[in-house]
Amino acid sequence: MAQSVKRAYKYRFHPTPGQAQELARTFGCVRLVYNKALEERTRASTVEGRRISYVETSAALTQWKKTPELAFLSEVSSVPLQQALRHLQAAFANFFARRAKYPVFKSRKKSRASAEYTRSAFTWRDGRLTLAKMDGPLDIVWSRPLPEGAQPSTVTVSKDAAGRWFVSLLVQETIAPLAATGKRVGADAGLTSLVTLSTGEKITNPRHERADRRKLAKAQRNLARKAKGSGSRAKARLKVARVYARIADRRRDHLHKLTTRLVRENQTVVIEDLTVRTMVKNHSLARAVSDASWRELRSMLQYKAQWYGRDLVVIDRWFPSSKLCSACGTLQEKMPLGVREWQCACGALHDRDVNAANNILAAGLAER
Numbered sequence: 493m494a495q496s497v498k499r500a501y502k503y504r505f506h507p508t509p510g511q512a513q514e515l516a517r518t519f520g521c522v523r524l525v526y527n528k529a530l531e532e533r534t535r536a537s538t539v540e541g542r543r544i545s546y547v548e549t550s551a552a553l554t555q556w557k558k559t560p561e562l563a564f565l566s567e568v569s570s571v572p573l574q575q576a577l578r579h580l581q582a583a584f585a586n587f588f589a590r591r592a593k594y595p596v597f598k599s600r601k602k603s604r605a606s607a608e609y610t611r612s613a614f615t616w617r618d619g620r621l622t623l624a625k626m627d628g629p630l631d632i633v634w635s636r637p638l639p640e641g642a643q644p645s646t647v648t649v650s651k652d653a654a655g656r657w658f659v660s661l662l663v664q665e666t667i668a669p670l671a672a673t674g675k676r677v678g679a680d681a682g683l684t685s686l687v688t689l690s691t692g693e694k695i696t697n698p699r700h701e702r703a704d705r706r707k708l709a710k711a712q713r714n715l716a717r718k719a720k721g722s723g724s725r726a727k728a729r730l731k732v733a734r735v736y737a738r739i740a741d742r743r744r745d746h747l748h749k750l751t752t753r754l755v756r757e758n759q760t761v762v763i764e765d766l767t768v769r770t771m772v773k774n775h776s777l778a779r780a781v782s783d784a785s786w787r788e789l790r791s792m793l794q795y796k797a798q799w800y801g802r803d804l805v806v807i808d809r810w811f812p813s814s815k816l817c818s819a820c821g822t823l824q825e826k827m828p829l830g831v832r833e834w835q836c837a838c839g840a841l842h843d844r845d846v847n848a849a850n851n852i853l854a855a856g857l858a859e860r
Contacts, residue, residue, distance in 0.1 A: 493669065494669070495666070495667060495669075496664055496665070497665060497666075497667055497799060498662055498663070498664055498665075499667075500660045500661065501636070501663065502659070502661075503635060503659055503660075503661075504633045504635070504657065505630045505631055505632040505633060505657050505658070505659050506631045506633070506657065508627070508628070508631075510627050511626055511627070511628075511630070512657075514625055514626060515607065515651070517567070518568045518569065518607045518625075519605040519606065519607055519651070521564070521565055521568045521572075522573060522606070522607050523576075523598045523605075525553060525556075526576040526577075526579070526580055526597075526598050527598055528556070529549045529576075529577055530580060530595055530597060532549065532552060533549070533580075543584075546578065546581040549577050549580070549581075553565075553573060553574070553577065568625060569607075569613050569625050570613075571609055571610055571612060571613035571624065572607035572608055572609060575607075575610065576608075604650060606650035607650075608646060608648045609623055609646070609647045609649070610645070610646055611645055611646075614644075616643060619638075621647065621661075623647070630659060638661065639663060639665045639666075642661075642663040642664070643663065643664075645662050645663065645664065646661075646662040647659060647660070647661055647662070648662075652737060653733035653736070654733040654736070654737040655730055655733070655734075656737065667800070669800055669801025670756060673757070673758065673759045674759060675757060675758045675759055675760075676759060676760040676761075677691060677754065677760070677762070677849075677853065678690035678763075678850060678851070678853025678856060679754070679761060679762065679763050679849060679852065680764070680813065680845050680848040680849040681764065681766060681784070681789070682697070682784075682845055683697060683777070683781070685697060685845060686750070687789075688845035688848070690850045690852070690853040692843075692846050694845065694846075695750060698746055699783055700743045700746070700783065701739050701743075701779070704738060704739050708735045708736070708739075711728070711732045715729055715732050743783070744788070747785060747788055747789050747792055748792065750789070751789065751792040751793050755793065755802050756800075758802065759802060759803065760802070760803040760805060760857070761793060761802065761803070762805045762807060762852050762857070763790060763793065763806055763807070764806070764807055764811065764813065764852055765806045765807065766790075766809060767809055768781060768787045790806075805856035805859060807856050811852070811855055812851075813847075813848040813852050814827050814848045814851075815827040816851045817847070818840075818842070818847050818850040819842075820836060822836055824836075827844070831844060
């Protein structure tokens with residue numbers, strides 16, 4: 493049965509000098525409002541022992557605009573400023589529900605520069621998007637079409653560290669489930685092979701960060717030689733950011749293609765609940781684990797399986813998939829990482845990763 497979901501479509505765009513200046517001002521005001529509201533809420537909590545609501549921070553924003561020091565807040569669209577307060581409210585809600593840490597201040601250099609516009613702050617007409625306070629529509633690079641008849645409900649504009657501008661359009665879309673298939677697969681995540689399937693197929697880990705490591709090191713050395721605060725340092729920092737952006741883009745593209753293929757070909761996909769946060773504490777593996785991006789792989793599988801009517805089963809992280817013989821069920825006492833092939837007492841010869849994938853599949857099917 494088809495389901496209606498909210499889906500974001502992200503595109504590059506090229507602002508005019510006037511639009512870039514207006515957006516830069518908006519980003520700065522959004523960051524200032526968020527930080528000032530966070531400061532007020534923290535002060536009220538620590539000094540007065542009370543919580544401040546979104547309604548109170550919204551009223552405070554109105555008063556800030558009337559002061560000589562913050563009168564410039566009235567010069568940008570009010571909607572992104574209100575959305576910043578809503579995001580802060582959501583951050584506190586997650587904190588009090590123990591789903592996240594205490595909200596932190598947004599840094600001009602480290603935080604993502606973005607602004608969110610709701611329906612009242614932009615115009616969408618004949619495939620042309622015009623934001624509030626803008627002199628004309630954005631020059632968007634339509635790398636893929638929006639769903640026919642789609643009407644954006646929220647628009648988020650951002651600029652990444654590499655200086656690229658993006659616009660994300662949130663639309664309501666009806667997604668039909670894929671035709672049912674009887675195929676089921678277990679997937680064992682690794683470093684040499686990004687994923688080993690229970691079918692015996694091994695999907696090579698592209699190691700995007702390692703491929704560009706020399707170029708990245710050169711850019712970072714060049715950055716280290718520049719004087720702090722100089723224009724040449726800003727240019728060098730941009731070059732480093734562009735190398736990182738290239739790595740992230742290629743990694744994300746590969747993961748999208750892999751997860752889409754797994755979801756299209758199989759009715760059920762079984763994976764392990766890997767503790768990436770713990771693994772990256774191992775300094776010998778941290779770089780390789782981060783480059784593999786298992787967390788993003790799982791996230792993509794989760795929402796794509798939900799969209800297309802597939803089943804994603806996640807088994808317990810402590811399940812001994814590598815030490816268990818998939819033929820007879822015998823559990824080996826030890827299985828060092830260096831052992832890639834082994835033979836069970838029953839005579840079965842196993843490839844370590846394929847055996848683990850078979851065990852993952854069996855465990856996932858047993859849980860259903």
